[in-house]
Amino acid sequence: MLRVKEGDEKSFAQLVLTYQDRLVGLFTNMFRDPTLAEDLAQEVFLRIYRARAGYEPMAKFSTWVFQIAHNLANNSRRSKGKRKETQFGSDESGPVSTKPDEANVAEKSAMMPVRQLDKQELQERVHAALETLSDRQRMAVLLHRFEGMSYADIGAAMDLSPQAVKSLLSRARENLRQVLEGYVG
Numbered sequence: 001m002l003r004v005k006e007g008d009e010k011s012f013a014q015l016v017l018t019y020q021d022r023l024v025g026l027f028t029n030m031f032r033d034p035t036l037a038e039d040l041a042q043e044v045f046l047r048i049y050r051a052r053a054g055y056e057p058m059a060k061f062s063t064w065v066f067q068i069a070h071n072l073a074n075n076s077r078r079s080k081g082k083r084k085e086t087q088f089g090s091d092e093s094g095p096v097s098t099k100p101d102e103a104n105v106a107e108k109s110a111m112m113p114v115r116q117l118d119k120q121e122l123q124e125r126v127h128a129a130l131e132t133l134s135d136r137q138r139m140a141v142l143l144h145r146f147e148g149m150s151y152a153d154i155g156a157a158m159d160l161s162p163q164a165v166k167s168l169l170s171r172a173r174e175n176l177r178q179v180l181e182g183y184v185g
Contacts (some may be wrong), residue, residue, distance in 0.1 A: 012048075026146070047068050060153060140169050
């Protein structure tokens, strides 16, 4: 980032390569909307680029990136709650088809392994369980579990003390345990 501050465009491209997938994954897990996730990740990089001249390395760069991501997620939640969105099933004026696209259907002659179905079902249950968490709990879990961030780094990104992060994660784990209790043993 210090090279970006000095005007090195290649270093900025490297930052994008390093953090883009991580941010899109984080936002996708937060909002379950890949398009929104990509838009928010792009906005993180736009904000980083705009702030490059005034950047001062007071914490880990990754902490700063995820602090921006956390703030954008909060802003997005607030603005999404204020506007009503309507999704249409088809761009055409004709009836909406309920028939699945054959390209997305497994070959009819091949049976999917039971283990693959079990794994997919488990993933769906875990995603559903994550959705039951508060936004703050979900963000803390995602940063800790999927980004491997320490309590101190999560605290810096979310403007919390490490002890508050520990408490937040403890409550999140308990909530997840209760939701997944009958399924994961």
